[in-house]
Amino acid sequence: MASLSTSAAPLSLLVIFYMTTALFMSSHVVTARYHHHGHRGHHNKKQHKHNSHISYPPSISPEPSDSPVDIGFYDVRSFGAQGDGIADDTEAFKAAWDAACQVESAVIHVPVGYSFMIQSTIFTGPCQNGLVFQGPNGSTLPGPCDSPIAIRFFMSSNLTVQGIKMKNSPQFNFRFDNCKNVHIESLHITAPAWSPNTDGIHIEQTSNVEIYDSLISNGDDCVSIGAGCYDVDIRNLTCGPGGHGISIGSLGNHNSRACVSNITVRNSVIKGSDNGVRIKTWQGGYGALSGVSFLNIHMDNVRNPIIIDQFYCLSKDCSNHTSAVSISDIEYSSIKGTYDIRSPPMHFACSDTIPCTNITLSDIELLPAQGDLVLDPFCWNAYGGQETLIIPPIFCLLEGNPPAVFARNDLGYCS
Structure with a gap:
């Protein structure tokens, strides 16, 4: 099981998924408890080939195309995700996030066996407690990509990242900025030995960090x-x-x-x-x-x-x-x-x-x-x-x- 969790103490958390190619999802789980998440106004002024998408929680949760099987269970396909490796599934993922964000202990489910195309995306809160994101055990396909970081955590406290598998990130795999009390365990990160700037884990202005039991084979x-x-x-x-x-x-x-x-x-x-x-x-x-x-x-x-x-x-x-x-x-x-x-x-x-x-x-x-x-x-x-x-x-x-x-x-x- 992969988990991404925070304690019950108030915190500010911004999770940024930069993936401009396909994600192959498995049943690994990313969980988070979000309490107060603020977008701190840090903007990248670099011009990208793809527009970044920011998901803001709506006042009323959007209705999926098909109702979830269980209350609190949000399959991205029910929000229009195709998973065919061709269609852009970014809006469907954002809609699933926005809906699940309003429900305590909700599960965003990304089924196995599909190829979901997602542009550079920022998922923001505030969200209810116990949000579970089933995924990602992801890889990126060859192709143009201008995003420097696959997953970034900014101004987060009491954070656990565990059991995630990353393959062929565009550049940095994980980055932690201005974070406190971070536990990282059982990551498996791979990228070609010739790939530049594919740092496995980078920390900056971050304290009380534990990085345990992981395998990283990359080009930086x-x-x-x-x-x-x-x-x-x-x-x-x-x-x-x-x-x-x-x-x-x-x-x-x-x-x-x-x-x-x-x-x-x-x-x-x-x-x-x-x-x-x-x-x-x-x-x-x-x-x-x-x-x-x-x-x-x-x-x-x-x-x-x-x-x-x-x-x-x-x-x-x-x-x-x-x-x-x-x-x-x-x-x-x-x-x-x-x-x-x-x-x-x-x-x-x-x-x-x-x-x-x-x-x-x-x-x-x-x-x-x-x-x-x-x-x-x-x-x-x-x-x-x-x-x-x-x-x-x-x-x-x-x-x-x-x-x-x-x-x-x-x-x-x-x-």
């Missing part, structure tokens, strides 16, 4: 953690084959402030990816990243198993800046497996002016998947040390604390 970050996130616990993930591993960042883009703290990633597997556990920041940003633990991670033929990159840039003409997001208190423990020798297994490229501090490594055992052992981890302006013998050994970390000329505490920006 398995999980990406953006600015403003804290108290994040990730465990029992399988990332890959393909993709860019688990990333904190990128932080500080466009000279912005970024505050991230108390992040734990543990008991997970990363395989066949360009990166393993990665921290990436732009030059010119400010703020602080602190209190990060990567524990018991297995790497399988990963190109950059452990990497901090404070010179992240998507082009060749990024200018140098003296400002940077400060990085401190980063723990790597029990990280084992194999790496692709095209890159060193450990890479710590810290800011020229604001060093990384208190990087600790213990019980690291990384061996080449093929070829000879790379005995040259990379360090630049990185302070820390190894607490146990590790493979390969690392001697390039600077000991102690940086000199006074580098002393700068950006935690003040984040208090």
Whole structure:
């Protein structure tokens, strides 16, 4: 069973389904308890090829073409959905939502075995308690698509997303912005390894997050953690084959402030990816990243198993800046497996002016998947040390604390 639920506490929830191709629905269930949902006036000004449809709750629920079999049971076909993979079923889905939204414990049913065509759509409340959306276990068909996110949650609290299967999302699969108390579990996300920007789960300005027991194989970050996130616990993930591993960042883009703290990633597997556990920041940003633990991670033929990159840039003409997001208190423990020798297994490229501090490594055992052992981890302006013998050994970390000329505490920006 797949569930998407919220607690009985008042909240604001906006669920956005961006799917401009066909959805193949199964009997998986998405449930939600909506209490106070507000559209906060955030509008995307980009011109799309398809118009977005926003479903506003009517004063009187619309009548379906055929009455539902049971009171409170709303089959999208009863509202005119064809499910033939050709007709546009967007209005039927909106009508079913609007009707069910007014009824407590209503069920919106999307039957198995049909191909429903839905344009970019926003389903809004307020809705009665206990609304159940049967679906989606969806996939998108090849074709033009300009929607950046399949499912987005904005300003939501006490939220659970569980047991959903996504295939070939146009770009981001799930995104959580300005959310609190989020539990994500048992997701299965797949996209081609060559597909750009198909991040599995992205969180931004979101706190108290649990991401558990999921499989993500895609063409970009398995999980990406953006600015403003804290108290994040990730465990029992399988990332890959393909993709860019688990990333904190990128932080500080466009000279912005970024505050991230108390992040734990543990008991997970990363395989066949360009990166393993990665921290990436732009030059010119400010703020602080602190209190990060990567524990018991297995790497399988990963190109950059452990990497901090404070010179992240998507082009060749990024200018140098003296400002940077400060990085401190980063723990790597029990990280084992194999790496692709095209890159060193450990890479710590810290800011020229604001060093990384208190990087600790213990019980690291990384061996080449093929070829000879790379005995040259990379360090630049990185302070820390190894607490146990590790493979390969690392001697390039600077000991102690940086000199006074580098002393700068950006935690003040984040208090």
